[in-house]
Amino acid sequence: MKLFFSVGEPSGDLHGANLIRELQRKAGNVDAIGLGGPRMQAAGCQLMRDMTDLAIMGLVPALVKLPEFFKLLAQVEQALKAERPDAVVLIDYPGFNWHVAKKAKALGIPVVYYGLPQLWAWLSYRVEKVRKYIDHPLCKLPFEEAWFRGQGCEATTYVGHPYFDELKAQTLDQQFLEQFKNNPQRLVAILPGSRRSEVQRNFALQIKAARLVHRAVPDVRFAVASYNDQQAAMAAKILGNHDLPLTIIPGKTPELIHAATCCMAVSGSVSLELLYHAKPSVMQYNLAMPSYYIMKHLVRVQYMTLPNLITTPELHPPRTQKYRRGDVVHSHVLFPEYPHWRDRSAQVASHAIEWLQNEPARLDLVRRLEQLRGTLAIGGASSRTADYILQHVVPQVANQARAA
Template sequence: MKYYLIAGEASGDLHGSNLMKTLKEVDAEADFRYYGGDLMQAQGGTLVKHYADMAFMGFLEVAMNLRTILKNIKKCKEDILQNQPDVLVLIDFPGFNLKIAKFAKEQGLKVYYYISPKVWAWNQKRVLKIKRDVDKMFCILPFEVDFYHKWGMEVDYVGNPLLDAKAAFIPNQNFREENNLSGKPIIALLPGSRKQELNYILPDMLGIINSFPNHQFVIAGAPSFNNGFYQQYLNGLKVPIVFNATYDLLNIAEAALVTSGTATLETALFKVPQVVLYKGSKISIGIARMLVKIRFISLVNLIMDSKTVTELIQENCNLTTLSKELDDILKQPKRNEMLANYEILANKMGEAGASEKTARLIFRYLKSSKLFKSS
């Protein structure tokens, strides 16, 4: 069957690649065309556009890049029409994908959605559009099932794909040596995969390095950038940057500073105490504070429904507060308390297998719909 996948950021590329891997196992004739990244490209098929050219963070940034976004949407629609896939598989990235879902449904195409948009956070009436335009929804957070049910929509809960990625991880025993890391305890810096995130957050992460001389700070580089790109932020600081090795970095890290997003959950699954950061333009953050109706921004705290990790947002994300919070998670009792909560989180998350379960459901639903049409 012909699968057209759309992932618009690094996390979507990861989940999309795992999904493609299993789809190839269950469907010997699987043919892929996609918007994604390097990981999806490694699985084969045709990469139409790389996510590095698509991701914009925040209300203001989206508005400033609206012409580019609309151009990307137009080209995507044209490519879908030209290729006529058996199914469109959308992976998170709601600002773009919900528009594509509406278009594809109007064209009579099957629309499946893997990793639900966070409609439970704000503007919940968007569920009605999802109900209209999406044939099958595969959720990765347990509370989403009840949320959609309240809106009269039945969805499949498949578990969380990060568990798949972690289960498949094989540590590189020579990681320190290969990356010229010292023997000091490591603080992992996960500043995000978007330029806007790096611009707002990485300077603060780097600004506290001199306060922790007994630790080595290491940046997890986004695959869409290179070493030279990061040098503009370092200002002469000798901070190692590792690419395509975030799990190896987390595997040996003593603590981490993490931009809010999927990486907060990955860090927790590796049992690394963390401080969560989020910054944006004043206008974007102001709008978000008016619209977003949830208690927390990090996935860790949302799943736990309690403050498990500290979240430093906007004006609270400053050198003084960040330095204090990092110092706290390097010491007791805060460190042990966070690690104990991580164990509870792991039990809530369940077992690996989300990507495989989703792929098998996609293939089964497609086969059933084809059989129904032919009968």
């Protein structure tokens, strides 16, 4: 079985690697090629290109990279013609992956989208691309199957969120955690995001919020959970000389979340990790002013953080607060969130201060997070997706494996 993967985000790299391993376990030899990252390469995928440096957000950065994307798309088309894979598997990265899907469809290659884009949130007219180009749409969130099927994507199947597979398989570094167990100072973890652009846009504001927290709660210390050594160096450069009780630690995000009393994070898939650890957290996402106002008029839902979207009474309320309107935190919101182009450091800090000073309030939030975790963090998405591919996309491979 030969599969072509197109993956462009660090989180997608993780999900792709887990899926490749599940397919190998269930079907034996899997020839995986395409676009991805270091985790997929370690799982046996032959990469045409490491996409780590193309994980970008925002209109202007995307425009700057357009020539590179066009060149890459031409290379993908050539590879599809030369390799003739049994199927193309897309994970996240819709801006580029729609074009890959169109090329594959034109060549008669089945297309699987593992983790459909959140079209219910904004620019939902793009669901037409799912109908036209995606043969096997697989969704991650419970409410998405009904929504996509209601939009004419009848083959949509809910497989669960693959991030929980990784979280359930994690083994925390207990030796590393020992240093926090015997320290009387409580820890606030700062998570500046997995993309370089996120660190560049958000980290300085997170440090500003940390200073406000430290001023109100002096007996606290901070740890920055950097995605890798390169981003740790970037964070250190942005931080410069400082007087905060703060350390920058690469590659230990799960341990720092586990050890923290609360977290200040840049919104993204990390919200699911924070939910898994039932960790009170406040989310922010700083945008360029033009991007903010474009999003404000396009986004159809009130929240950007997945647990908040899952707990909202109505996904599309009659009077939708497009993107954000003010800084209202509704009672059902588990992770207060602040996406804006303006400085929201004071609001971000206020939540961390509340959890550090009001233990009953913090514990009540922990209880609510644990309740949602019990219904959402089911795990098994990688296994279910591998089964789906073997049963519905390339069933001849499964038959051969059983015969052997």
